[in-house]
Amino acid sequence: MDTQNIKTLGELKKSGYQSMSIKDEVRKNLIQHLKDQTDPFPGILGYEDTVIPDTERALLSRHNILFLGLRGQAKTRIARQMTHLLDEYIPIVEGSEINDDPLAPMSKYAIDLIAEKGDETPIRWLHSSERYGEKLATPDVSVADLIGDIDPIKAANLKISFSDEKAIHYGIIPRSNRSIFVINELPDLQARIQVSLFNILQEGDIQIRGFKLRMPLDILFIFTANPEDYTNRGSIVTPLKDRIESQILTHYxxxxxxxxxxxxxxxxxxxxxxxxxxxxxxxxxxxxxxxxxxxxxxxxxxxxxxxxxxxxxxxxxxxxxxxxxxxxxxxxxxxxxxxxxxxxxxxxxxxxxxxxxxxxxxxxxxxxxxxxxxxxxxxTQYFPDPETVKKRKNSGKPSVANEQNNNNPYKLITAWFDAGNSLDIPDNCSDKDRIALLYQVDGLYGLVKKTFPHASEMITALFMEFVLHGLSSYSLISKKALSGGTHFNDVVGGIIGLNLDDFDNGDPDFDNM
The missing domain is CATH 1.10.8.80 (Magnesium chelatase subunit I, C-Terminal domain)
Structure with a gap:
């Protein structure tokens, strides 16, 4: 359909356009993705067999969704990507605050405009990128923010009574009609504010300051939350949770x-x-x-x-x-x-x-x-397990590996430190100086070259440094992180301690610390 040429309600009717609820629209487009075997949630990794299938099942069921999981588990990102499942454009009544469907208007503004202009009622085409609303739940969020309130300034400007429906200022939820609306961190929303969502989710009507408005809002609601037991900030009230059809658990x-x-x-x-x-x-x-x-x-x-x-x-x-x-x-x-x-x-x-x-x-x-x-x-994913070496050393029993000189591949390295040698590597020393320092340790280059014979000079040096840090993590040598650098020593020397005054001993390698 060429939407650029359809400007009025009459033209829209002649085109044969059929209105569709947002949940049916998402369902239709998701089915097409599944048939075409294309990814409806690009860039979401690690959920291919868990969260994504659950989400697709919920959307096919036309459910509102609660994503429940710890922080940093892509809950909001999945919600934002659901706009990919919307039609590119939909028609709305020009000037409508709540995206009124020209074929099924709800607001007084749209109803009165259509009654006045009929088929000449102007329409506008709303892009899918405009059909997404998001609100971070905080304790100061009010019912007026979400649902709406009487706007005295609007009433004064229009010279109408507060009892006139035109004096209503719609909140963010009615303004997200025919859109995806996300409330992040739902438990942070005060319980009395959560209650205001009951009718919207179940019956579809809203009430603003005594106005009983029968407005079947067409919204796909997505909520995100940390598990209730994991937060002391609040919880989701049970009746609201009961009205959210699908709860999907996310994970790391x-x-x-x-x-x-x-x-x-x-x-x-x-x-x-x-x-x-x-x-x-x-x-x-x-x-x-x-x-x-x-x-x-x-x-x-x-x-x-x-x-x-x-x-x-x-x-x-x-x-x-x-x-x-x-x-x-x-x-x-x-x-x-x-x-x-x-x-x-x-x-x-x-x-x-x-x-x-x-x-x-x-x-x-x-x-x-x-x-x-x-x-x-x-x-241990790159080098022999030092824990095995330590166990063999402590047992004192010879082995076949020992006879093959493979029992302790770290023997030359630890022996170098045991002989009273130490190594100081400044954090900011140049690559050339760092490599020269690493080559001072006996057995270090030989171990790495034997394990990774085809590694480049830089990668070989990197693995040489990795060996030192790895051996220290297994307590085969000692490592101390000092201001401006790292000191490697034998285990006994590490236990006795290091005089900080001796760290900068005038060696030019420490000038850049």
Whole structure:
């Protein structure tokens, strides 16, 4: 249908246009997506077998929906993408505040206009992008905000009585007629305000300051909320919950690969940053593993959740940390090093809620512990498990692997530290200086080259640093994060401690700290 040429109600009738409720419209377009096997929710990852099928079933049933889940689980994003299931344009009565259907007007304005002009009533075509309304529920939201109220200024301007229906100022919900309307964080809405939604959801009528308006609003309602037991801010009143036909539970990514894809998709890395900074896959995996560790950590409030925004912000911080170092060292190109992970601490501390024990430990220390656990978990995906080495060492029993000189692949490295050697790596040292420092450790290059024989020089050096951090997470060597750098030592030396005054000993490698 060429909507550009249809300007009046009469022309609309002649075109044979048939009105359709928004839920039928969404159902029709979703069916077409399913037949064509196209994705109605592009960019939503990890929900292919869970949330998306549930959502499609609800929409086919023409249900209002409640998405129930912890923060950062794409609840609002799914709702916003439902506009893809709307027709591109629908006709409305020109000037109508509530998007009146020209073939089935509801407001007094539209009814009176059609009665006056008949088939010459002007119409306007409303684009699908205009058919979406959203309101964040806060304690100060009023019934007038959502439903409407008498507008004394309008009454004065029109010189009409407050009893005249034209004096009504419609709230955001009536103005979203024939649209998708989303209320985020529904439990934060006061109970008495939630009650005002009962009739809209069930009977379809609204009442404004004594006006009994029979207005069967045509709205697809989407609500989002955290599980009731997980929040102390409020809850969804039972009768309202009963009127929402489908409740869909969302979740965090079940697999690390999915989490990686989400972060890669959502992180805002500038092209100029990508030209300067290279991020190896191992660093991306450590960042994602950190979120998985946080969601199961005893110091983190699991009921509050750990948003996917943590890993997104962490990756952005990680790239910026390497970019800053490159700028300070006047380098045109660099890669993210393991020690750059210290730069993501601010992205962690602001996005995790701690239980009492975690508050006692301190957010910074909890973040460091999570980072250490993430490194520990990822380390065994690239190198032999140091825990197995420790068990063999403690048992004192020879093995076939020992006879093949494979029993302890870390022996030369730990022996170098046990001999009294230590390694200080400043956070901001240049790539060239960092590589030179790493090559000082006996056995480090040989282990990495044996495990990854085809790795480039930079990736080999990265894995050399990874080995040091990995061994420290398994307590085979000691690591101390000091102001401006990292100190590696043998375990005994780490227990005895390090004199902070000795950290900057005049070595030129520390000039950029």
């Amino acid at each position: 990514p079940l697999k690390l690969e999915t989490s990686l894809a989400i972060t890669e998709q959502e992180a805002k890395i500038l092209p100029e940053q990508s030209e300067v900074v290279e991020v190896a896959d191992v660093l991306k995996r450590i960042v994602e593993q950190l979120a998985f560790e946080a969601r199961n950590n005893e110091y983190v409030d699991r009921k509050s959740g750990v948003s996917a925004r943590l890993t997104i912000a962490a990756l952005e911080n990680l790239v910026s940390t390497a970019e800053r170092r490159a700028i300070l060292n006047n380098e045109n190109h660099t890669q993210v090093w393991i020690s750059d992970l210290v730069g993501i601490i601010p992205a962690i501390t602001g996005k995790i809620e701690l239980v009492y024990e975690g508050e006692q430990e301190g957010p910074y220390q909890v973040a460091l512990n999570l980072l250490s656990k993430a490194i520990r978990t990822c380390f």
